[in-house]
Amino acid sequence: MARFSFKSIVFLLGLFGAAHTLRAQQDTSHYQLQGVEIFGQPAEIYAAGSRVSSIDSSFLSTYNSTSLAAALQARTPLYIKSYGVSGISSVSFRGTMASHTAVLWNGLNISSPSLGQTDLAALPLGGVGTIAIQHGGTGAMYGSGAIGGAILLTSPDYTSQGFSGELQQEAGSFGRYYSKATFNYGNDKFSVSAGGYRLQAENDFRYTDYASFGAPERKQEHAAILQYGFTQDLAWNLSTNSKLALHSWYTFADREPQASLGAAHNNSRQIDKNLRLLAEYTLGTNWGETSIKAGYFNDLLKYTATSINSIADIATYQLQAEQTYTYGRTWRLRGGINLQHFAANVDGYSQPEKENRASAFVLLRYDPIEALALSLNLRQAFAEGYNPNPTPTLGANYRFYSNNNHLFYLKGNVAGSYRVPTLNDRFWQPGGNPDLKSEQGWNYETGLQHEYTSGTLHLESEATVYYMLVDNWVQWVPTEQGFYTPKNLQKVRSQGIEISSSATKQLGKVSITAATGYTYTLSEQVKSYEGPEELHKQLAYVPLHKATGALSAAWQNWSLTGNVSYNGLRYTTSDNTTNLAAFTLLDLAASRKFILGSNTLQASVQANNLLNTEYQTMENMPMPGRNYAINFRFIIP
């Protein structure tokens, strides 16, 4: 499904209805080494044997007023834990915790250095160009935190010549309004683009208050949000073989975090300001491609309530330098270093804290024959006081059968991963524990991939089985004195199956795309170093089953899209005595395009949670029922 495996989907650019196709392909088996130098080839080329997928551009375009959390929930096997409609959202990937998924933007990790995780609800789809998801441990490629997997975001890529732009306005249920404008200009030497958005939502949906005597119906009164932000991307082709690009992404969010049923909201309020600046220089010479990225991120989180006044202000400086050498079509070698400096002003720490981290990596892709791709990667991280083990990856893709219609691939890899404790883990007062060890993971997987093409039908399927061990897993546990402290508490084993299939077909004038996916995740504690031995119980908030499905049809100026997702039962306690029921969500969207001279007006209607499912992704956090949105978009090509 839509697990991300829209890979290979030949999408009619959905709502744009344009007949030209875009292969939302991220699978490594398709990254054939080229003799010609191509700038900015993605790191996935070194991920032979692992599962990589993407969210198709049609979905991103239709739902660009929502967040990364909504996209992953609808279209991938990742389980999203949303603290109500307005609170933070975190992810569980292959049965791991939120801090075990690395989130990278244009190749640099953007997870919060204090929390070690990313609030997916605060990342708007409107500021993102592509989303790729790499499953399993990928420590050698992406560094700390890439244990369950990695989410790879890029800035929008504008390649059009001359001036173009887009204006968008959306209105929806529960007092929701979204506006967005983007403009860009490009020529052979230079391109510039700027965009801004604003989202406001009251979120005053109705719910049953099961925590009050008599279970009255109530309106949600403390879940309003205001978000705005901008993106700016500039690129200069300095010469035929060198390029400079500047990306900036600012997001602001002011939210009333929803309280759980029966809990007082205590006037809680969360303000996030995230500024991300990145400069990238690439140079192609006889010695290969040189890439230098310098990033400055500033993450401010202010949380206030009747009895809380907390502020965390963290500056991150990152430098990543890479040199890639290509030898014909046979092999490609990339070596690089990554340097990080954190300067944290967090009022939970006894003083401002600074930390430096570094890592060096070597990535090798070797194709001894055209049908076989091998990769061998290695990273060594250096963090003050922490010595993560070297993390290698060995993977292979082998096309073992092909004829006119069929392609069959066998894939497999073994990958190490690690996570350095967060700044909070170390410096929080009281509780911070300077004696923590890094978490260490091992991921083993194998898979089968099949592609079938006949006439206008293209079908692609993939099945993966994985086995993963994560040791020295950190958890915060209460102490005698009444505060919490992090400890290397346990060893966790996660194993599962991931199946996905997608198809495209032209039926007369109608283009059909369909995708389905299913994930089985068994994640449990296998060793406990301290605390309760709850061995061989499914970890809390990891569904055993998740399935997704998507179907879309485009005809002339019309298009229709449906997304369905099923999330199986999730336990809410580690001894599996309490749980949240399984739920199914269905969303539909229809759009029509109007040609106005050389411009286009596109109108669309969305119906979300059409089944009016009463569901919770976090215990006692009710989510909205059926809701609607109407959207107009004016496109100047």
Place this chain on the structure above:
Amino acid sequence: MKKYNPVRSFMWVAALAALTISGCNTNSDDAPTGEYAQDAVLISNEGAFNKSNASVSYYNRSTGQVQNEIYSAANPSQVLGDVLQSINLHNDKAYLVMNNSKKITVVNASTFKAEGEINGLDAPRYFAALNNEKGYVTEWLAYDPNTYQYGKGRVSVIDLKTYTVLKTIEVGVQPEQLVITGGKVYVANVGENAVTVINTITDAVEKNIIVTQSPNSLALDQNSNLWVISTGQKDWQLDPSNYTPGALTKINTGSNTVEATLPFSSKTAFASKLATNGAKNKLYFEYDNKVYQQDINATTLSTTPVINRSFSSLGIDPVNNYIYAGVAPGYTSNGWVVRFNPTGAALDSFRVGIAPNGFIFR
């Protein structure tokens, strides 16, 4: 013009059936016994803050049977609320103090069916009833998130017929446990060094009895003396070298004066969870992460622990003096109750809800 409508007829039948069924239920409710009336040990499970996963467990002392989540069982699809700080029983009613739901949920103590709720509270901690008409609840107030300090708290006087707040009485900083005896309410102010005495006729503060810093729990003995355990100054913002030792204090409730103070030796060790046996002639408490027991007439503190570990809660079965101890492995895992015989030998254990913080024996 009214035609026969099969749907309407069905609704009538259904409505009649519902009436009949609810009538039956009412009859059984009126019976003097309920599912949780006999040989009951009720365990309050605090739950995690802002998760609304507090619960109550029931343990049957004769059969050893355990039932968790009895509030949800008796009130299907209902959620108890956020942070169950304590339970107090008075006659046939149980008062469940829901700290971050800012209310007290009142249930029938035998069936656990909800009967109503007391709203208008801010941060309720502990409840005690004077009689069927009037009750008192302590509340922490005026927390300053910048200094991490509380201001003066209050005791709210509750009309138990209408479930409304009659009056609020300002007391000391962080009023915690309370005991009613001899027409007086005794309130331990854990954020300072005083026990406040409230007259139940005037509902006004009568006296502040100075004790050792941070009195956190109270117990009455067989001679109507009030015992207070204080943990000493243990503010986490202070360096441990500036901590002060706690003490066990005996208050004469006739004269409302301190009769004896038994100071602990360690500056850094915590002291808490004071309880008595059924005869009310022995005191149990936790000190320095161990459980101690001593006679009410002892003039020095016991130096030999009964149990060499610490717990999230402590309760003494008034019938056989067995020690019930809660174990809370965190706020994402369910807890345990371990039972010990009176000499401190572990008997058995059973699983309860998240963070067991108190016991009621019935």
